[in-house]
Amino acid sequence: MFKKKESKEPKVTVLPKKVEKKVDNPWTHPTVESMEGETKAAGKVSFVSYLKGEHLNLRESVEAMCYGCMAFYADGIGDCGDKRCPLYPFHPYNPNPAKLRKERPDMRKKK
Secondary structure (H helix, E strand, C coil), X not given: CCCCCCCCCCCCCCCCCCCCCCCCCCCCCCCCHHHCCCCCCCCHHHHHHHHXXXXXXXXXXXXXXXXXXXXXXXXXXXXXXXXXXXXHHHCCCCCCHHXXXXXXXXXXXXX
């Protein structure tokens, strides 16, 4: 009498699992071992301490950030010249940090 309906189950496609590739690029993912041959400059010790997971104070944090941002000073030690950077007044190789701190109106206390 009644025709039985065939159940149509949706087809499920099983995708292969993604295999994560190990990144060995020292410029984008530096390691303590890859930092051995880099330029000795202000911030290198702090940067290596950061990679090891050690605690850094404020000054060491700024030095480590500048060291990483300047590509480990690969093209020479010097001022970055990026006056738009919020850490520029505290850059280790800033030629005149005290003057820059006074000239920046955004760092003054508003009354």
